[in-house]
Amino acid sequence: MKFGIDSGHNSPPDTGARGIKIEDNLTLDVGNRVITKLRALGNEVVVCKPSSASTVRESLSKRCTTANASKVDIFVSIHFNAFNRQANGTEIFATSESGRKIAKPVLDEIVKLGFFNRGVKSGSHLFVLRNTDMPAILVECCFIDSAKDMNLFEPEAMANAIVKGLTGKVSSVPVNPVSDEEDNVDTTILRLQKALNRLKITDKNGKALVEDGFTGANTKSAAEKFQTIVGIQPTGIANAATWNAINLILAKRIIRPNHAGGTVVAYLQYRVGVENDGVYGPQTEVAIKKFQQQNGLDADGIVGPASWQKLIG
Numbered sequence: 163m164k165f166g167i168d169s170g171h172n173s174p175p176d177t178g179a180r181g182i183k184i185e186d187n188l189t190l191d192v193g194n195r196v197i198t199k200l201r202a203l204g205n206e207v208v209v210c211k212p213s214s215a216s217t218v219r220e221s222l223s224k225r226c227t228t229a230n231a232s233k234v235d236i237f238v239s240i241h242f243n244a245f246n247r248q249a250n251g252t253e254i255f256a257t258s259e260s261g262r263k264i265a266k267p268v269l270d271e272i273v274k275l276g277f278f279n280r281g282v283k284s285g286s287h288l289f290v291l292r293n294t295d296m297p298a299i300l301v302e303c304c305f306i307d308s309a310k311d312m313n314l315f316e317p318e319a320m321a322n323a324i325v326k327g328l329t330g331k332v333s334s335v336p337v338n339p340v341s342d343e344e345d346n347v348d349t350t351i352l353r354l355q356k357a358l359n360r361l362k363i364t365d366k367n368g369k370a371l372v373e374d375g376f377t378g379a380n381t382k383s384a385a386e387k388f389q390t391i392v393g394i395q396p397t398g399i400a401n402a403a404t405w406n407a408i409n410l411i412l413a414k415r416i417i418r419p420n421h422a423g424g425t426v427v428a429y430l431q432y433r434v435g436v437e438n439d440g441v442y443g444p445q446t447e448v449a450i451k452k453f454q455q456q457n458g459l460d461a462d463g464i465v466g467p468a469s470w471q472k473l474i475g
């Protein structure tokens with residue numbers, strides 16, 4: 163069997179979410195183990211993650227091109243979820259019936275490790291599933307911002323579950339781990355200023371921040387404003403909770419009406435000028451649709467890649 167294994171992100175500017183852990187590190191770690199194990203079991207594996215990319219779009223399309231050109235039998239993209247620190251568990255996206263058949267045993271094996279079963283879901287909105295020619299799945303192993311999941315998560319066990327689900331077999335071949343040593347909380351002021359500007363959070367004078375890397379009253383006021391919007395104690399100091407919220411928004415997850423809210427919805431509500439209670443209800447839907455209309459987008463109320471592009475670039 164010929165597998166295309168896509169370790170998610172890891173191609174700046176295509177970087178993953180950040181929570182308690184860093185998605186890039188985990189997808190690489192699990193991906194490397196899956197690749198090595200599949201090969202040890204006698205399968206051919208094509209590594210689909212590009213070595214570099216200039217845009218997220220390019221990063222994604224290179225993965226598909228590699229899989230398609232290599233004519234792999236099955237494409238597997240490995241990711242980790244992040245949402246609101248409460249959500250947890252495993253879900254696998256597939257588009258075709260054949261994809262769903264591949265997803266089910268993988269999901270079952272991961273769930274055996276103790277993760278909540280969120281099911282096999284339709285992945286027709288996902289670029290790498292839409293643009294690969296063969297049966298393809300995208301595994302959201304678990305949530306990097308969930309304490310429950312991160313306590314349970316163990317890269318070797320996760321990789322074994324994926325390989326067992328794909329092949330029915332396990333391999334205990336040793337694999338070099340990817341260290342998770344990068345500091346998860348980047349407190350540098352320059353990064354904060356850049357992030358707040360990207361999120362269009364202005365200072366107390368309604369102005370964008372000067373990106374000078376120095377703490378001052380303006381940067382502090384913008385940080386306070388952001389913290390208030392997303393419901394964190396407004397200290398003006400970028401702590402772990404603040405970075406977690408920033409990274410959740412920058413992850414640009416698709417947001418649909420009538421779904422659980424939280425940080426990202428509260429931020430969207432701020433941007434479209436409705437009461438920011440963090441719940442995507444009817445009022446928010448009207449405002450989002452209006453925003454989409456004003457920006458020449460499909461006014462469907464679903465905040466997908468095009469809407470995110472208009473919101474935060």
Ligand SMILES: [Zn+2]
Pocket residue numbers: 170171178179185241242
């Ligand atoms: Zn991801």
